[in-house]
Amino acid sequence: MKPTTFWLKNGIGRYGAVVLVGIQAYFIISGDPSWQYEWELGMRLSLKAFPLLCAVVAGYAAYDAYRSLDPVVEHFRHHRLRWRRTVAGLALADALWAFLAVSASQAISALWILRTGGVGLPDPWFPIEGFASLLAASCFGVFWGLVIRGPAAPPVAAVLAFSFRAFSLPLGLDNLFSPATLVNSAVGVTRAPDDAISVTALNLSFGLLLLAAACRGVRTTAVWATGVAMAALTVFGAVFLLGSQGTAFVPTAGGTSCSRSAQVTLCGPASAGVFLDDAAAALAGARQDLNSSGLPLPNSFQLATPGELIKPGRPVVFLRPIDVRTSRKPGAMAQALSLPRVCTSLLQGGPDTTQLLELQSAVEGWMRSRLAGNEDATAPPSIRQAYANLAACEAGP
């Protein structure tokens, strides 16, 4: 029997996984409701639970280590007969159960999102970063379980995992026991590969260091091993992560694509294809409703992408999946159509910034009322004038 199989069957990871599913479901459901319309945002929001999840994983790995692993390896410690692989097998098995729990709750939320017509935007780094974090937590738990060797091990490991992460934040190690999180829309953005690799490497190296310390015989050299692991972690953080923002998201590579609906064309990141279709249709519908307003509405738009520089000129719309699928839609459409072009003063500031904002606010208010059916079809002269002023604003290079 291989050790990983043994621990998968005989460790308490299988019970701990149920707890993890519960914790993560709570974080997903109680987070920003936007997650229901955007898969990747849902995933990223759920990652806010990771520091807590990892503390739980460290706790139950420590329990398995002191309760089951220690007696098993007791008589093999000096033999050098596969006992190191047995120690590693426990860490891997507990991490696998945790990963399965995380994946299960993610899959459930994804099904929910797709059922409600949400946008699926897979993040290839999520499972890699997530597993590395869980493995680091599992190794952390195994280490402390073998050091403490008693019922105090699980709570101590859990508390240490939680507090050690907090302790390491000043070192820039934000992503110890946690993949990068994002609390805004993920449309058009993705993990920067370099950062994702750094985060993965950080968690893996931290976990493996602790595992190596545990396999060297932590009972006699507990303090030494812990010191080495923490020192190595600090060095790693200083050398490899210096200047690197582990939480950085960048615009998705893969070019842009445009979606056309009626007279409206909306361009944005190619990865957001399905959403572009929906957003273009929503804009076309709103434009149709405002057709008799007398306003010279534009018919070509650019979808704003987080992290991407907005250039003056062509109208840019800040739309997210939740904006076109909920009661937010009229307001979001009014906001999107109220600015016929991106003015330099609105981007960079200028003497007329306040005035332009007031004009936009007036136009947006009228459009909102019109789309709700509370206004005449034709815009009043003041609104037409305000719109004309906005359309004539400076939008130079």
Add this chain to the structure above:
Amino acid sequence: MKVSVSQLSHAYGSGRRALEDVSFELVSGVTALVGINGAGKSTLLAAMAGTLQPERGEVTLDSRSISGRGSRAVISRVALMPQHMTMPTGVKTLDYVALLAWMRGAKNARGLAVEALDRVGLADQRDNKLSELSGGMQRRVALAQALAVGPDVLLLDEPSTGLDPEQRARMVALLRDLDGCVLLSSHVMEDVTDAANRILILHEGRLVHDGTPADLVALAPMETRSGREAEQAFLQIIARDRQK
């Protein structure tokens, strides 16, 4: 196959000398190791199993040391059933024996574990958790894990502790059937004389007797009640050693 123990000495941190210049050789068959509590039996077995690094001396198997570089292949031929074996709770019996067999290098670990549990009379307990087994059954699991890989050298530390008479008889019969070299540490003279063809007596870390069961019985006082000759002879050897 030959196991050689050469000038083995060891002391614990408290300064108590557990072994003092112990030397002997073992060949195939069952050899009993007898001694009062604290005589050094468990220390000797641990040193022979490689779980304890003695201060001085060496244990070799067919002239190859069980410690140091390149000892992995040698030590994998030795299995120890320790006197106290903490059983992991929440673990299934068969899985546990199979894992330990795998750790000793077995390829078909699960098959060997099934066979070993069958030999110790625990075939019907395979799927039960270790924590659900009685103390006697756990002792048999400890024996099964040592037997599983068919070691060339089997070291048994008080194997009959906690076993009922039927299981004790079964264990003695099992030991008689084993191939290879068996070193059996026990307090129970009945087990020793029934199973072993050679008896070593350890006292205060020193080897004070080495002979066959017949040799030992012959040393018993004339007035000894029938059936307790070996025990009386053992006590006499210990008493003599104390007087030295």
